[in-house]
Amino acid sequence: TASFAADIELAQKSTLEKIIKKGELRVGFEAGYMPFEMTDQKGRFVGFDIDITKEMAKAMGVKFVPVNTAWDGIIPSLITDKFDIIASGMTVTQERNLKVSFADPYIIVGQTILLNKKHEGVVKSYKDLNNSKYIVTSKLGTTGEMAVKRKIPKCTYKSFETETEASLEVMNGKADAFVYDLPFCVVFMANQGEGKVVFLDEPFTFEPLAWAINKGDPDFMNFLNNFLRQLKNDGRYDKIYNKWIRS
Ligand code: ARG
DSSP states (O other), X not given: OHHHHHHHHXXXXXXXXXXXXXXXXXXXXOTTBTTTBEEOTTXXXXXXXXXXXXXXXXXXXXEEEEEEOOGGGHHHHHHTTXXXXXXXXXXXXXXXXXXXXXXXXXXXXXXXXXXXXXXXXXXXXXXXXXXXXXXXXXXXXXXXXXXXXXXXXXXXXXXXXXXXXXXXXXXXXXXXXXXXXXXXXXXXXXXXXXXTEEEEOSOOSOEEEOOEEOSSOHHHHHHHHHHHHHHHHSSHHXXXXXXXTOO
């Protein structure tokens, strides 16, 4: 049928054309990763990634449509077209890159440690946690979890569904250390950690964060990288960065 032919034609097009045609950019993320994507008191999504992707939608002349989704299934959701792009503080890893394409990194972060106060001065780096007597937490399916498994293999690792649960476990003394991305830990310290946990703030991994899109779409990728370069050099990036990240 004609509609079948039209479907085939659309399927061969760049996501960029579909976005323009629908008049909306659907952005996939999981809220809870401070200060990149959070839910405010009124239930609105706010943060560094949100502001940047709102600029992205503006640059395309389309509506910004946030799609909050579980981190665990975020890549499968992109692949099955639940949204057009992942903007969720996602680290470029070689494993993920086998499944999705990444634009150029928009920020570089690394893993840091929030330590229970009782270990102050004794545990000085991730290396000191490499002992089964230490309970270390992070979030399921993140590079925090991967870093613990690879670099602190002898610790007792406890995985949590959310950043909040994993970090509070250390604050209330049920775990010894929480391993996570630097910017999240900075915000945690500023909000509630001060004087209660110790922040080992020297990153021990190298983690470029980037937008992920479906493979095989050079037009969309070209748009994104040119958009990023523009944003970074015309003052908009700095403004958004200073609002959410520079303290
Ligand atoms: N950068 C880390 C990773 O890619 C954590 C990202 C978590 N993002 C989120 N929106 N919860 O695994």
